[in-house]
Structures are given as C-alpha cells and as structure tokens.
Amino acid sequence: MDNKIVDVARRAGVSPATVSRVLNDSNLVTEKTKRKVLQVIEEMDYHPHAAAKQLRSQRTMTIGVIVPDINNSYFAEIIKGVENMAHARKYKVIICDSDNKPEKEKEYLGLLPNRAVDAMILVAPYAADELIFDYIDKGHFIGIIGRPVNHDKIPTVKTNNVKFSDQAVTHLIELGHRSIAYIAGYADSLDSYERMEGYMKAMKEHHIPFAPGLMDNGDFHEQGGYAAMIRLIERGVPFTAVYVANDEMALGVYKACRERNIRIPEDLAVVGVDNNRITKYLSPPLSTVEQPKYAMGALMAEKLIDIMNDNEFQGTREFVIDSKLIIRESSDYDRRNGNSLRFS
Amino acid sequence: MDNKIVDVARRAGVSPATVSRVLNDSNLVTEKTKRKVLQVIEEMDYHPHAAAKQLRSQRTMTIGVIVPDINNSYFAEIIKGVENMAHARKYKVIICDSDNKPEKEKEYLGLLPNRAVDAMILVAPYAADELIFDYIDKGHFIGIIGRPVNHDKIPTVKTNNVKFSDQAVTHLIELGHRSIAYIAGYADSLDSYERMEGYMKAMKEHHIPFAPGLMDNGDFHEQGGYAAMIRLIERGVPFTAVYVANDEMALGVYKACRERNIRIPEDLAVVGVDNNRITKYLSPPLSTVEQPKYAMGALMAEKLIDIMNDNEFQGTREFVIDSKLIIRESSDYDRRNGNSLRFS
DNA sequence: GTGAAAGCGCTAACAA
DNA sequence: TTGTTAGCGCTTTCAC
Numbered sequence: 001m002d003n004k005i006v007d008v009a010r011r012a013g014v015s016p017a018t019v020s021r022v023l024n025d026s027n028l029v030t031e032k033t034k035r036k037v038l039q040v041i042e043e044m045d046y047h048p049h050a051a052a053k054q055l056r057s058q059r060t061m062t063i064g065v066i067v068p069d070i071n072n073s074y075f076a077e078i079i080k081g082v083e084n085m086a087h088a089r090k091y092k093v094i095i096c097d098s099d100n101k102p103e104k105e106k107e108y109l110g111l112l113p114n115r116a117v118d119a120m121i122l123v124a125p126y127a128a129d130e131l132i133f134d135y136i137d138k139g140h141f142i143g144i145i146g147r148p149v150n151h152d153k154i155p156t157v158k159t160n161n162v163k164f165s166d167q168a169v170t171h172l173i174e175l176g177h178r179s180i181a182y183i184a185g186y187a188d189s190l191d192s193y194e195r196m197e198g199y200m201k202a203m204k205e206h207h208i209p210f211a212p213g214l215m216d217n218g219d220f221h222e223q224g225g226y227a228a229m230i231r232l233i234e235r236g237v238p239f240t241a242v243y244v245a246n247d248e249m250a251l252g253v254y255k256a257c258r259e260r261n262i263r264i265p266e267d268l269a270v271v272g273v274d275n276n277r278i279t280k281y282l283s284p285p286l287s288t289v290e291q292p293k294y295a296m297g298a299l300m301a302e303k304l305i306d307i308m309n310d311n312e313f314q315g316t317r318e319f320v321i322d323s324k325l326i327i328r329e330s331s332d333y334d335r336r337n338g339n340s341l342r343f344s
Numbered sequence: 345m346d347n348k349i350v351d352v353a354r355r356a357g358v359s360p361a362t363v364s365r366v367l368n369d370s371n372l373v374t375e376k377t378k379r380k381v382l383q384v385i386e387e388m389d390y391h392p393h394a395a396a397k398q399l400r401s402q403r404t405m406t407i408g409v410i411v412p413d414i415n416n417s418y419f420a421e422i423i424k425g426v427e428n429m430a431h432a433r434k435y436k437v438i439i440c441d442s443d444n445k446p447e448k449e450k451e452y453l454g455l456l457p458n459r460a461v462d463a464m465i466l467v468a469p470y471a472a473d474e475l476i477f478d479y480i481d482k483g484h485f486i487g488i489i490g491r492p493v494n495h496d497k498i499p500t501v502k503t504n505n506v507k508f509s510d511q512a513v514t515h516l517i518e519l520g521h522r523s524i525a526y527i528a529g530y531a532d533s534l535d536s537y538e539r540m541e542g543y544m545k546a547m548k549e550h551h552i553p554f555a556p557g558l559m560d561n562g563d564f565h566e567q568g569g570y571a572a573m574i575r576l577i578e579r580g581v582p583f584t585a586v587y588v589a590n591d592e593m594a595l596g597v598y599k600a601c602r603e604r605n606i607r608i609p610e611d612l613a614v615v616g617v618d619n620n621r622i623t624k625y626l627s628p629p630l631s632t633v634e635q636p637k638y639a640m641g642a643l644m645a646e647k648l649i650d651i652m653n654d655n656e657f658q659g660t661r662e663f664v665i666d667s668k669l670i671i672r673e674s675s676d677y678d679r680r681n682g683n684s685l686r687f688s
Numbered sequence: 689g690t691g692a693a694a695g696c697g698c699t700a701a702c703a704a
Numbered sequence: 705t706t707g708t709t710a711g712c713g714c715t716t717t718c719a720c
Contacts, residue, residue, distance in 0.1 A: 004697055015707045020699055028705060047457035051398035052697035055712050060395070070439070071420035079414060083441060095414070095439040097427060113391035251625065281595065283627040348713055359691045364715055372689060396713035399696050 003046045012040040023048060054115075062092040063301065064117040066108045068124055070097040073277055074293055078123055078145060081297025089305050091118075102126040112140045119304050121145065121297075143304040145296055148190040152317055155307060157300045159323045161191055164289045165198025165243070166205075167325050168271045171287075172241045173206050176335030177269060179239040180208075183228045183249055185220040192220075192245045195273065199243055213237035218249040225249025229256035240335060241269035247276040247288055254282060265333035275326055284329035292321050347390045356384040367392060398459075406436040407645065408461040410452045412468055414441040417621055418637055422467055422489060425641025433649050435462075446470040456484045463648050465489065465641075487648040489640055492534040496661055499651060501644045503667045505535055508633045509542025509587070510549075511669050512615045515631075516585045517550050520679030521613060523583040524552075527572045527593055529564040536564075536589045539617065543587055557581035562593040569593025573600035584679060585613035591620035591632055598626060609677035619670055628673035636665050 005023075009016040014033060021029050022037040029037075040046075054060045065082050067075035083093045094117055098105035105126050111117045112135055119141035125132070129150070135142055136153050143155045172180050182199045185192035196215070203210065213235050218224030225244060229252060232239070244250040250272035254264065262268050264284055272279065272288040279286035299319055349367075353360045358377060365373045366381040373381075384390075398404050409426050411419035427437045438461055442449035449470050455461045456479055463485035469476070473494070479486055480497050487499045516524050526543045529536035540559070547554065557579050562568030569588060573596060576583070588594040594616035598608065606612050608628055616623065616632040623630035643663055 005699095006697085016697090017699075017708080018706060021706090024699085030705065033705085045457075047454070047459075049399070049697050050455075050458045050460040051395045051404070052712090053699080054395035055393070055399050055696090055714085056698045056700080058712070070414065070423060071417055073415055076415035076420065080441065080443070084443075095441075097424065097439075099424070099428075110391070111394075113389075114394045115391075116394040278622050278625055281622055281626060349715095350713085360713090361691060361715075362689085365690090368715085374689065377689080393713050396696090397715075399698085399712090400714045400716080402696070 003044045005046075005048070008037065008040050008044060008046050011044065012037045058115075060092075060116060060118050061090060062094055062117045063304065064094045064096055064108065064111050064120045065297075066096040066098055066105055066120065066122050066125065068098055068100045068105075068126075070095065074274060074291070075123055077293035078297035078300075081294035081299075082121060082301040083297075085298040085301035086305070089301075091301075091305060093301075098126070106131075109135065112142075113138070119143070119308055121300055121304060122147075141304060141308050143300050145300055146191070155300065155303045155317050155319065157296045157303075157319045157321065158191070159291055159296070159321050161194030162198040162201065164273075164323045164325060165195040166202045167198075168273075168287075168289055169199050169202035169243050170205070171325060171327065172243065172269055172271060172331060173202060173208070175241075175269065175331065175333065177241040178208055179211070179214065179237070179241070181214040181216070181232050181239045181242040183225060183232070183242060183244045183253070184215065184217045185224075185245040185249070187217055189220070189245075195243075195245050211237060214239055218245070218252070220246050221248050222251040222255070225252025226255050227252070229253045233260060233262075240267070241271075241331070244270065244272045247272040247274040247279050247286065250286055250288070251278070251282075254286075264330050269331040269333060271325075271331050279328070282330075284332075287326060287328045287331040289323050289325050291323050295321050347388045349390075349392070352381065352384050352388055352390050355388065356381045402459070404436075404460060404462050405434060406438055406461045407648065408438045408440055408452065408455050408464040409641075410440040410442055410449055410464065410466050410469065412442055412444045412449075412470075414439065418618060418635070419467055421637035422641035422644075425638040425643075426465060426645040427641075429642040429645035430649070433646075435645075435649060437645075442470070450475075453479065456486075457482070463487070463652055465644055465648060466491075485648060485652050487644050487651075489644055490535070499644065499647045499661050499663065501640045501647075501663045501665065502535070503635055503640070503665050505538030506542040506545065508617075508667045508669060509539040510546045511542075512617075512631075512633055513543050513546035513587055514549070515669060515671065516587065516613055516615065516675060517546060517552070519585075519613065519675065519677065521585040522552055523555065523558065523581070523585070525558040525560070525576050525583045525586040527569060527576070527586060527588045527597070528559065528561045529568075529589040529593070531561055533564070533589075539587075539589050555581060558583055562589065562596070564590050565592050566595040566599070569596025570599050571596070573597045577604060577606075584611070585615075585675070588614065588616045591616040591618040591623050591630065594630055594632070595622070595626075598630075608674050613675040613677060613679075615669075615675050623672070626674075628676075631670060631672045631675040633667050633669050635667050639665050 005016045005019050009019045019037055022034050063086050065079055079095055086093045096108040112120055121143045124146035133151055145157050149156050184196055214237055216228040216231050218228040244253055250270055253270055257264055264270055272286050275288045275290040279288050349360045349363050353363045363381055366378050407430050409423055423439055430437045440452040456464055465487045468490035477495055489501050493500050528540055558581055560572040560576050562572040588597055594614055597614055601608055608614055616630050619632045619634040623632050
C-alpha cells in the first residue's frame with residue numbers, strides 16, 4: 001500500500017513518466033507497455049497519492065457544492081444531479097452543508113482559494129454578491145442555483161417560474177375559482193417574485209381583477225405559510241383557492257385549515273410548488289409543481305465543467321428548465337357544481 | 345491569491361518555517377512575530393495550498409462518510425452529526441452518496457488508499473466484510489454505522505433496539521392489545537432482528553403466547569411494508585396492532601389499511617421506528633421511536649478521531665445510544681373500552 | 689525562537 | 705514511444 005510511482009516503474013522496467021502516462025491514459029504508450037504497467041500496478045496494489053497528483057497538476061478534479069441544508073430533499077436532489085454529471089465527467093464532488101449558517105458557508109467558500117476544489121456550486125447562498133464577485137475576480141469558478149445573479153461570468157440554473165405558475169393558477173381558474181390567493185416566500189426571493197408574476201399573468205388573461213388583499217408573504221417554511229394563511233383568512237377578503245410558493249408553506253396552510261375547519265378541496269383548493277415527497281402523503285394529497293431538481297444540478301455541473309475547460313464563457317449564462325404541474329386531490333373539485341364560499 | 349508561503353515569509357522578514365509555525369499555531373513562536381506574520385498573511389490574502397500541505401504532512405484532516413442515499417433524512421441526519429463533531433475537532437468531511445450502488449460505494453472506498461481521507465465512516469454499507477477487513481489490515485481507519493461488525497478494530501454505533509422495541513410493544517399491550525403483529529425489515533438486518541427480540545421480550549413478559557402467523561418480512565421501504573401487511577391480513581390470523589421495523593414500511597401499512605378500510609387506530613394501532621419527518625403529517629400521525637441519528641453520527645466521528653490519534657483502540661468497540669418512544673394518534677386508542685376485532 | 693535544507697509523490701517539459 | 709529532470713508548496717528535522 002505504501003508503494004510509489006517509482007516502485008511501480010522499477011518493477012515494470014519503465015520510467016515513472018511512463019507509469020504516469022498509463023495512469024492518465026495518455027495515448028503515447030504502447031499497448032504492450034501499458035498492459036505490463038497495469039499488471040504491475042495490480043500486483044503491487046498501487047494507488048496514486050491524491051495530494052501529490054493535485055499539487056503537481058494544480059487541479060483537483062473536484063467540484064464543491066454548498067447547500068443550506070443537506071437534510072432537505074430539494075437540495076439533496078440537486079446534489080444528486082451534480083454528483084452524477086460530475087462523475088460522468090471524471091470529477092469528484094465535495095458536498096458542503098452550511099447548516100443555514102452564513103459563517104459556515106463562508107468557511108466552505110474558502111476551499112476555493114485553498115485550491116481544494118476547482119470550482120464551486122452555490123445553492124441558495126447567503127453570501128453577499130460582492131463576496132462572490134470577489135472570488136470570480138480572483139479567477140475562481142462559481143455557479144449559482146436558486147438565486148438571481150447579475151454577473152456575466154456566473155452561470156445560473158432556474159425553472160420557468162412564470163410559466164408554471166401561470167399554468168397552476170389557470171388550472172384553478174378552470175375549476176371555477178375567481179378569488180385566488182397567493183402566498184409568497186421571502187420578499188427578496190426571485191423565485192417567489194416570478195411565481196407571483198405567473199399568478200398575475202393567469203389572472204389577467206382571464207380578466208380577473210387584481211385583489212391586493214389576496215396576497216401575503218411567508219418564509220418558504222411551514223410556520224410562515226401558516227401565519228400568512230391565518231392573516232389572509234382574518235383579512236376577511238373571501239377566496240376559494242390559494243397558490244402557495246412552495247410545499248413547505250402549504251403544510252402551514254393545511255394546518256391553518258384544520259384549525260379553522262376549512263375543508264380541502266371543497267372549501268379551499270390548494271396548489272403548492274416543489275413536489276416535496278411529503279405532499280403525496282398528506283390528506284388530501286397536495287397538487288403541486290414538480291421541480292426538476294436533479295436536472296438542475298446536472299445541468300449546472302455540466303455547464304460549469306464546460307466553462308472551466310474552455311476557460312471562456314460565451315452564450316447564455318442563465319439556463320432555464322421546464323417544470324410541470326401535478327394535479328392531486330387538494331385541487332380536484334369543480335366549483336361550478338355550485339358550492340358557496342366559506343369566508344365572507 | 346497566488347502567493348506562497350515564501351512570499352509571506354519574505355514580506356514578513358522571517359523564514360517559511362516560521363510562517364508555517366504560525367499557520368499551525370505552534371507555540372514555538374513569539375507573540376510578536378506571530379502578530380506580524382498574521383498581519384502579512386491578511387494583507388497578502390494568503391491561503392495555504394491544501395494539496396501541498398497534505399502531501400508534506402501525510403494527513404488530510406478529512407473524514408469520508410459513505411451513505412446509501414443522501415436524499416434520505418435518516419442518513420442526512422447522521423451526516424450532520426458527523427460533520428459537526430468533525431468540525432469541532434478540526435476535521436473536514438467528504439460526503440459520499442453511493443446511490444444504493446455497491447460499485448459506487450467501492451469506488452468511494454478507494455479514497456482511503458488514495459489518501460484523500462484519513463478515515464472513512466460507512467453507513468449501512470454493501471461491501472462484504474472481507475473487503476472492509478482488508479482495508480483495516482492495510483492500516484486504514486474505518487467506522488461503521490447500521491450494520492453488525494465482527495472486528496475489534498472497527499468501532500460501531502447503534503441504538504438500543506431491543507429496549508425500545510420492548511417499550512413500544514409494551515405500550516401497545518398496555519392499551520389492551522393482545523394480538524400484535526411485527527413487520528420486520530431485511531431478513532439479514534441486525535436492527536430488524538433486534539427489534540424483533542424486543543417485540544418477543546415484551547410479549548413474553550406479559551405472558552402472551554407467540555403467534556408465528558403474526559410476523560412477516562418487509563424491506564424497510566414502503567412497498568415491502570405494504571406487501572407484508574397485505575400478507576398478514578390475508579393470512580387470516582386476527583390482530584389489532586402492528587409494530588413496524590421502520591416508518592417507511594409503516595407508510596405501506598397505512599396504504600394497505602386505506603385500501604381495506606381498516607381504521608387507524610380504532611381497528612388497528614400502528615407503531616413505527618425512526619421518527620421520519622413524514623410521520624407527523626400522516627393521518628393519523630404515526631407513533632414511532634425517535635432515533636438519535638445526529639448523535640449517532642457525532643459519536644461515531646468522535647470515536648474514530650480518538651482512535652486515529654491514539655492509534656490504539658482499547659475498550660468497547662460497540663457504542664449504544666438510547667432512543668425513545670413518541671406516542672401519537674396511530675396508537676392512541678384504548679382497546680379496553682370494548683371494540684371488536686376487524687379481521688377474523 | 690528561528691532558519692536552512694531536504695523531500696513528500698507526482699506530472700510535464702524537454703531530450704532522446 | 706520513452707526517460708530524465710525539475711519542481712508543484714508545504715512541513716519538518718536539524719542546526720544555531
């Protein structure tokens with residue numbers, strides 16, 4: 001196990017350089033020597049020393065991914081996408097869980113200047129733009145998922161928020177709903193904003209006037225969804241359906257409905273976003289929008305690796321992936337069969 | 345950004361060795377030189393090159409963790425435990441998702457001979473004992489979670505399966521249940537086996553004769569739990585409660601009950617294991633056993649780091665952590681109020 | 689407490 | 705196609 005490349009070279013009767021060439025399948029080696037070397041490597045159970053290789057070649061063939069919480073299916077799926085694409089391109093992946101702590105995220109970003117990774121993918125990062133741009137200016141490679149970025153050297157991947165939100169709300173309208181509420185996420189989230197755009201678009205297309213009392217803000221978590229829902233109810237503007245910017249918040253909506261004896265979908269139709277696994281097990285199962293998390297991760301990894309290797313980034317820097325609506329029982333009820341509003 | 349230790353040394357008017365000492369807080373440096381060096385490091389925005397450091401020092405200060413599926417809350421929590429403890433001990437963690445593929449797991453194990461990690465934690469590994477023992481014999485450090493291991497150099501962490509299963513089943517018995525079924529996981533799982541032991545123990549303590557028709561095997565997944573439940577029902581031996589070796593399988597039990605119009609908990613009490621987040625959102629919420637996943641990961645990391653540094657492993661190699669029962673509505677119904685059996 | 693010098697194990701010029 | 709050589713950036717003896 002403590003064999004080095006020279007040991008292999010000696011035993012195989014070649015030079016270290018040749019062994020190195022075999023190891024990195026260079027085509028400047030005869031089939032014959034290659035076989036011989038491979039055989040010796042096998043015999044000696046030789047394994048190249050990662051650090052030595054990295055130090056000499058000045059590349060790690062590793063990409064880092066920083067997510068806010070690894071124990072969140074949304075991020076886990078993105079990671080899987082990154083991992084598999086990277087693997088296909090011979091890259092390793094270092095997964096970093098910032099645990100929702102900005103300091104920890106910063107620490108992980110340090111892997112870049114330490115040259116422990118060749119590039120970094122940030123998912124819904126906390127770091128300020130300036131900090132990130134700084135790294136870019138110093139020549140590091142960074143890609144971002146889940147946040148708008150205004151820098152032409154940073155690739156981003158997102159979903160067609162406006163389009164699928166339009167579809168989701170149109171679906172509700174077609175069921176006979178006219179008073180449809182929207183629960184947003186963080187006020188500064190691009191996703192949340194674009195989903196609102198889609199909501200507005202659908203309403204406008206169907207000539208439904210805008211009702212400001214039917215919008216509220218959550219925080220992308222259960223608690224915030226619950227609070228927003230309670231506020232909406234207490235505001236007194238009647239509504240028969242609610243489009244929620246993500247599934248976590250829809251859990252809060254469900255909770256509020258349970259407390260207030262509002263039946264889903266008879267009294268209130270609910271549509272979320274993410275297709276979180278949990279949605280299938282709710283009563284009733286939640287209609288939601290599938291987010292192609294895996295594909296997003298994979299696309300990001302692919303683009304980033306391309307950029308690193310071309311060293312030049314031309315064409316779009318913003319990649320958009322399509323998502324689609326999944327209709328379940330929470331919106332499976334046609335209002336035109338004549339049911340009355342509950343809140344008034 | 346491309347500064348090296350010599351550059352810092354020159355600018356600070358000291359030798360590279362001194363800079364290195366400051367970097368690794370050796371106490372062989374005067375406060376004064378230390379301050380000076382630190383200041384220059386700051387000014388030059390110097391970052392040590394990870395690979396060079398590793399190559400020279402022959403340690404990576406990194407631990408690898410291989411899990412079957414990162415998008416599984418159970419494993420994600422363990423990882424978090426590992427990560428935080430490792431961090432406290434100045435170790436980095438490389439998370440490896442084997443994606444339930446034995447080949448991929450093997451590949452990740454290769455990080456050990458490549459010296460990309462100093463030690464590896466395997467969670468519910470696929471690898472054969474011999475393969476793992478081989479690595480140990482070659483001097484590598486490995487810890488295992490979620491599988492029995494018969495090697496006195498491999499630390500393992502597990503929960504008190506027998507005890508909490510005894511408690512869970514006793515809880516059911518105290519509600520008046522006499523016919524209690526058990527749905528196991530994989531046939532070769534130690535956890536599953538020990539949970540059965542606990543089940544048997546509780547039954548025996550309360551003088552309830554063993555009914556072989558009340559046991560069946562699942563696969564730790566929803567589908568297997570569903571199939572096992574259907575078989576139990578169709579076998580015709582009546583039962584009023586079921587203890588399920590994990591929550592995923594309990595999802596299958598719920599599905600089977602829905603199909604057969606069996607009410608939970610009135611007709612059937614259900615208790616699972618894991619306290620998977622999903623359990624809280626089921627109807628009715630599932631009684632389950634909290635597994636201290638985070639603590640398991642943290643303990644494993646701690647022990648492994650200790651072992652690496654003492655280089656000698658004395659004392660126990662098996663660490664057991666307590667878990668506790670969480671009672672929710674799925675078992676919140678006292679049979680002694682006189683309800684009749686449903687299957688007969 | 690500090691410096692000089694050697695070398696960790698590999699790859700990439702360059703030469704043959 | 706293969707070998708020789710230098711050196712990646714750091715730590716660590718060993719002197720002083």
